[in-house]
Amino acid sequence: xxxxxxxxxxxxxxxxVSGFWGTAFHLARRYPLGAAGAVIVLLFVLxxxxxxxxxxxxxxxxNARSSLAKPGPDHLLGxxxxxxxxxxxxxxxxxISLAVGIGSTVxxxxxxxxxxxxxxxxxxxxxxLTQRVMDILQALPLLVMALLMAxxxxxxxxxxxxxxxxxxxxxxxxVIRSNTLALREMPYVEAARAVGMxxxxxxxxxxxxxxxxPLIVLATAQLxxxxxxxxxxxxxxxxxxxxHPSWGRMLSESAAEYVRTxxxxxxxxxxxxxxxxxxxxxxxxxxxxxxxxxxxx
Amino acid sequence: MTTTSAMTPQPVPPKVPATENLLEVTDLxxxxxxxxxxxxxxxxxDFALKPKETLAIVGESGCGxxxxxxxxxxxxxxxxxxxxxxxxxxxGVDLLGLGEEEMRRIRGxxxxxxxxxxxxxxNPVMTIGRQIAEVLLLHQGMSTKEAYARAVEMLxxxxxxxxxxxxxxxxxxxxGGMRQRAMIAIALACNPKVLIADEPTTALDVTIQAQxxxxxxxxxxxxxxxxxxxxxxxxxxxxxxxRVIVMYAGRKVEEADVGELFAxxxxxxxxxxxxxxxxxxxxRGEEKEGVERLQEIPGIVPALSAxxxxxxxxxxxxxxxxxxxxxxxxxxxxxxxHWAACWRSDELFGGVNA
Amino acid sequence: MHDGAESGVTPGTANGAADSSPRHNRAPALEVRDLxxxxxxxxxxxxxxxxxxxxxxxxxxTIREGETLGLVGESGCGxxxxxxxxLRLVEPTSGSIKIExxxxxxxxxxxxxxxxxxxxxxxxxxxxxxxxxxxxGDIVGEPLKVHGIGNAxxxxxxxxxxxxxxxxxxxxxxxxxxxxSGGQRQRIGIARALALNPKLIIGDEPVSALDVSIQxxxxxxxxxxxxERGLGYLxxxxxxxxxxxxxxxxxxxxxxxxxxxxxxxxxxxxPRHPYTEALLSAVPVPDPSIKRNKIVLDGxxxxxxxxxxxxxxxxxxxxxxxxxxxxSPVLRDVGNGQKVSCHFR
Numbered sequence: 001x002x003x004x005x006x007x008x009x010x011x012x013x014x015x016x017v018s019g020f021w022g023t024a025f026h027l028a029r030r031y032p033l034g035a036a037g038a039v040i041v042l043l044f045v046l047x048x049x050x051x052x053x054x055x056x057x058x059x060x061x062x063n064a065r066s067s068l069a070k071p072g073p074d075h076l077l078g079x080x081x082x083x084x085x086x087x088x089x090x091x092x093x094x095x096i097s098l099a100v101g102i103g104s105t106v107x108x109x110x111x112x113x114x115x116x117x118x119x120x121x122x123x124x125x126x127x128x129l130t131q132r133v134m135d136i137l138q139a140l141p142l143l144v145m146a147l148l149m150a151x152x153x154x155x156x157x158x159x160x161x162x163x164x165x166x167x168x169x170x171x172x173x174x175v176i177r178s179n180t181l182a183l184r185e186m187p188y189v190e191a192a193r194a195v196g197m198x199x200x201x202x203x204x205x206x207x208x209x210x211x212x213x214p215l216i217v218l219a220t221a222q223l224x225x226x227x228x229x230x231x232x233x234x235x236x237x238x239x240x241x242x243x244h245p246s247w248g249r250m251l252s253e254s255a256a257e258y259v260r261t262x263x264x265x266x267x268x269x270x271x272x273x274x275x276x277x278x279x280x281x282x283x284x285x286x287x288x289x290x291x292x293x294x295x296x297x
Numbered sequence: 298m299t300t301t302s303a304m305t306p307q308p309v310p311p312k313v314p315a316t317e318n319l320l321e322v323t324d325l326x327x328x329x330x331x332x333x334x335x336x337x338x339x340x341x342x343d344f345a346l347k348p349k350e351t352l353a354i355v356g357e358s359g360c361g362x363x364x365x366x367x368x369x370x371x372x373x374x375x376x377x378x379x380x381x382x383x384x385x386x387x388x389g390v391d392l393l394g395l396g397e398e399e400m401r402r403i404r405g406x407x408x409x410x411x412x413x414x415x416x417x418x419x420n421p422v423m424t425i426g427r428q429i430a431e432v433l434l435l436h437q438g439m440s441t442k443e444a445y446a447r448a449v450e451m452l453x454x455x456x457x458x459x460x461x462x463x464x465x466x467x468x469x470x471x472x473g474g475m476r477q478r479a480m481i482a483i484a485l486a487c488n489p490k491v492l493i494a495d496e497p498t499t500a501l502d503v504t505i506q507a508q509x510x511x512x513x514x515x516x517x518x519x520x521x522x523x524x525x526x527x528x529x530x531x532x533x534x535x536x537x538x539x540r541v542i543v544m545y546a547g548r549k550v551e552e553a554d555v556g557e558l559f560a561x562x563x564x565x566x567x568x569x570x571x572x573x574x575x576x577x578x579x580x581r582g583e584e585k586e587g588v589e590r591l592q593e594i595p596g597i598v599p600a601l602s603a604x605x606x607x608x609x610x611x612x613x614x615x616x617x618x619x620x621x622x623x624x625x626x627x628x629x630x631x632x633x634x635h636w637a638a639c640w641r642s643d644e645l646f647g648g649v650n651a
Numbered sequence: 652m653h654d655g656a657e658s659g660v661t662p663g664t665a666n667g668a669a670d671s672s673p674r675h676n677r678a679p680a681l682e683v684r685d686l687x688x689x690x691x692x693x694x695x696x697x698x699x700x701x702x703x704x705x706x707x708x709x710x711x712x713t714i715r716e717g718e719t720l721g722l723v724g725e726s727g728c729g730x731x732x733x734x735x736x737x738l739r740l741v742e743p744t745s746g747s748i749k750i751e752x753x754x755x756x757x758x759x760x761x762x763x764x765x766x767x768x769x770x771x772x773x774x775x776x777x778x779x780x781x782x783x784x785x786x787x788g789d790i791v792g793e794p795l796k797v798h799g800i801g802n803a804x805x806x807x808x809x810x811x812x813x814x815x816x817x818x819x820x821x822x823x824x825x826x827x828x829x830x831x832s833g834g835q836r837q838r839i840g841i842a843r844a845l846a847l848n849p850k851l852i853i854g855d856e857p858v859s860a861l862d863v864s865i866q867x868x869x870x871x872x873x874x875x876x877x878x879e880r881g882l883g884y885l886x887x888x889x890x891x892x893x894x895x896x897x898x899x900x901x902x903x904x905x906x907x908x909x910x911x912x913x914x915x916x917x918x919x920x921x922p923r924h925p926y927t928e929a930l931l932s933a934v935p936v937p938d939p940s941i942k943r944n945k946i947v948l949d950g951x952x953x954x955x956x957x958x959x960x961x962x963x964x965x966x967x968x969x970x971x972x973x974x975x976x977x978x979s980p981v982l983r984d985v986g987n988g989q990k991v992s993c994h995f996r
Contacts, residue, residue, distance in 0.1 A: 475951065
């Protein structure tokens with residue numbers, strides 16, 4: 001029988017870990033991919049926040065002289081056909097992506113939680129009705145809906161956020177509903193009822209806080225897909241309107257015409273999108289592993 | 298009396314010629330490596346089991362009785378668990394030295410196990426017959442037809458009515474007691490030498506518990522299986538076992554034949570346990586004045602990752618003195634065939650040192 | 652219904668096991684008459700009712716202040732439903748429930764609120780009965796908050812008192828449930844139940860999930876509290892030994908009905924109903940020197956959706972005859988306040 005190194009085994013289990021940094025360090029060692037994702041997401045957020053300090057050009061100012069400039073000392077990542085600096089546009093594009101990603105996730109989760117909680121907690125016809133509405137929402141093709149919204153309301157940042165949040169609602173509502181169904185039978189919920197607490201208070205005080213872990217897992221997972229959806233919508237001209245620098249739109253503007261002659265116009269926004277989505281997905285997977293009840297001791 | 302400290306190997310209890318013992322466990326240590334530190338779930342447990350014998354391992358949750366059972370089958374989740382030392386000899390073969398493939402041939406064939414919750418240990422999407430047949434196909438190389446015929450026979454042996462019908466049913470179609478019978482049928486299908494029963498009746502109603510215990514005892518006599526019975530219920534122990542091991546905080550604290558143990562418990566923990574169970578005294582014709590308080594064992598079981606120095610029971614023991622708090626007592630024979638780990642049992646309970 | 656007037660046959664299970672000692676003049680803490688709870692079993696898309704589970708089928712009893720009624724029976728006999736129906740956690744189908752003489756069935760949620768202060772519940776599972784996201788102090792203080800008793804500081808003080816009373820340290824008020832052991836968590840549950848100073852506590856298997864050594868601590872605590880505060884207990888359990896220890900009166904349930912009722916001494920020394928006899932004999936006795944002739948019942952408890960005709964117990968009863976299949980026996984007084992529902996006993 002192999003001898004067992006107590007110290008090594010304990011280190012792997014995370015004994016003696018304490019404090020925020022200690023825990024963070026332990027988790028980073030245990031989930032290296034998640035840590036990489038967290039670093040990417042952090043960079044992404046910092047880029048969006050400090051866009052002004054990271055760039056020298058305005059992302060929307062055109063300049064005929066530098067049209068289609070190659071990457072070089074003047075323009076780090078080149079410039080597009082209107083002479084706008086690619087680096088600036090990508091850095092500012094992070095703002096748009098983040099705003100849409102977080103905005104639509106928060107909005108979708110907000111309505112999803114309320115609907116899921118009500119439908120799971122009160123049950124009955126309300127549940128039946130909301131479940132069918134959720135089915136319909138999920139059945140609607142996102143692109144058709146976004147097209148409708150863009151056509152009727154005009155493309156704008158807000159409309160994009162709203163459009164992207166709509167398919168998130170049923171996803172969240174479903175998870176919250178099934179959790180609520182289990183939680184409302186818990187003895188501590190009955191105890192609150194036996195004390196005479198009102199039903200809506202029980203729902204918000206005892207049920208909702210206990211659905212937070214699955215909600216966080218779901219929200220991080222949705223973030224990446226929301227960012228990707230924004231890029232797709234903008235690529236199709238249904239998302240963020242000109243002149244805001246959106247990665248998806250940057251791709252679509254250049255993809256067909258310049259992919260051969262000025263490939264940097266396609267490559268860099270492409271990398272930005274992939275990196276952002278990849279990062280959030282890595283982080284989301286790690287968050288799920290950490291918060292999964294089976295992982296908890 | 299020797300003053301062995303906690304770390305030195307303790308003397309091995311009742312040794313009978315090896316050939317007589319079906320299962321011999323020596324110095325078994327199963328540790329878990331967790332964020333809270335090393336959890337010594339099983340810390341140096343020895344025992345031997347003779348053919349046809351029923352050995353009960355009693356203790357409260359966290360005493361290591363279930364981990365002992367899982368260790369016998371090498372079913373400890375790794376990580377965080379590890380069997381860090383010891384040997385488990387079945388007919389002289391050390392199971393801890395076997396490869397995973399060979400071990401699989403032992404499980405369900407030479408040693409099988411039944412669990413507390415029959416619903417979660419049966420596969421809900423397979424018929425009962427198929428689940429019995431599967432073990433037979435795996436271990437006995439029977440043909441499918443033979444295996445199913447044997448499955449029906451097994452259900453008849455465990456007294457499930459209409460076995461020809463039941464063999465085609467799914468676990469959810471059976472009641473709790475029937476499911477436990479089906480579990481027993483699966484466990485005994487290959488005629489194992491050892492049956493490990495981990496709280497086999499805890500989830501069942503009393504009238505059903507009586508049926509299942511009767512069944513286990515009866516089948517054991519008929520098939521000659523040795524049984525390791527893991528339980529917290531001293532009543533079940535008294536009625537089914539021949540020998541008893543009492544565990545506390547990962548170690549054996551007492552061991553004796555069942556009559557001897559109940560008549561003359563030598564360890565304060567065992568005594569505390571016996572005193573703290575409410576008994577049906579009225580039925581035995583004993584009448585007490587009014588309603589009497591139960592004797593309680595104060596405090597709680599210590600965390601296995603932070604055991605006190607000395608005797609693990611000392612913080613809760615009414616008789617503990619300085620030595621108990623400082624040094625772990627040796628596990629010694631206090632009377633013939635009666636072993637215990639207590640510094641003060643002789644003076645308190647009058648043991649005769651062997 | 653008074654003692655004396657009630658001899659011989661009383662019609663129906665409705666006339667329950669109660670009123671066995673007339674020494675109190677005050678209205679009893681709890682009086683239950685002919686309580687029924689039938690659950691509809693629904694199936695399919697349209698939720699059509701395909702049958703009923705007769706979980707509680709006409710149960711009556713009385714609990715006075717300072718007294719414990721042990722309600723025993725096997726899983727599915729309806730004992731938990733009785734407790735939950737009294738607390739109106741499930742809506743009773745019919746019957747009467749009186750708290751200190753006041754009828755509470757039919758009251759709206761709002762009207763029921765003041766009565767909720769009079770009765771509380773302790774659950775079986777110390778792990779799921781406490782909200783994992785709330786501190787122990789908040790859990791115990793919640794009933795006070797819900798009923799608007801005191802300000803934050805007063806409530807904290809009261810919670811501190813309760814903690815001390817159930818044997819927890821006040822420093823533990825800010826800890827979360829997972830930081831406590833099973834027995835300690837059950838103490839938190841008891842403190843929560845005591846917060847409103849109720850007259851009646853319903854214990855739904857309150858010690859079944861605990862280790863024996865801890866179980867004794869909790870039983871003792873419950874008994875001490877009863878003496879101090881004159882609490883009435885409805886103690887629901889499958890463990891006859893525990894019930895024997897804590898109860899003054901005992902009701903044995905089988906498939907939704909009380910089959911035998913008596914004071915503790917009578918029930919354990921001279922049980923009359925064959926089911927009670929079998930239950931008593933099935934309990935393993937922790938003493939290998941006692942060899943008993945066990946009555947081992949055959950078969951399983953039938954489904955409460957399809958209870959057997961006549962006497963519910965006839966399918967497993969060792970003394971059943973033709974009559975038992977047809978005629979349902981009434982719960983009748985056989986003297987000394989003992990009531991039995993059997994044709995032959």
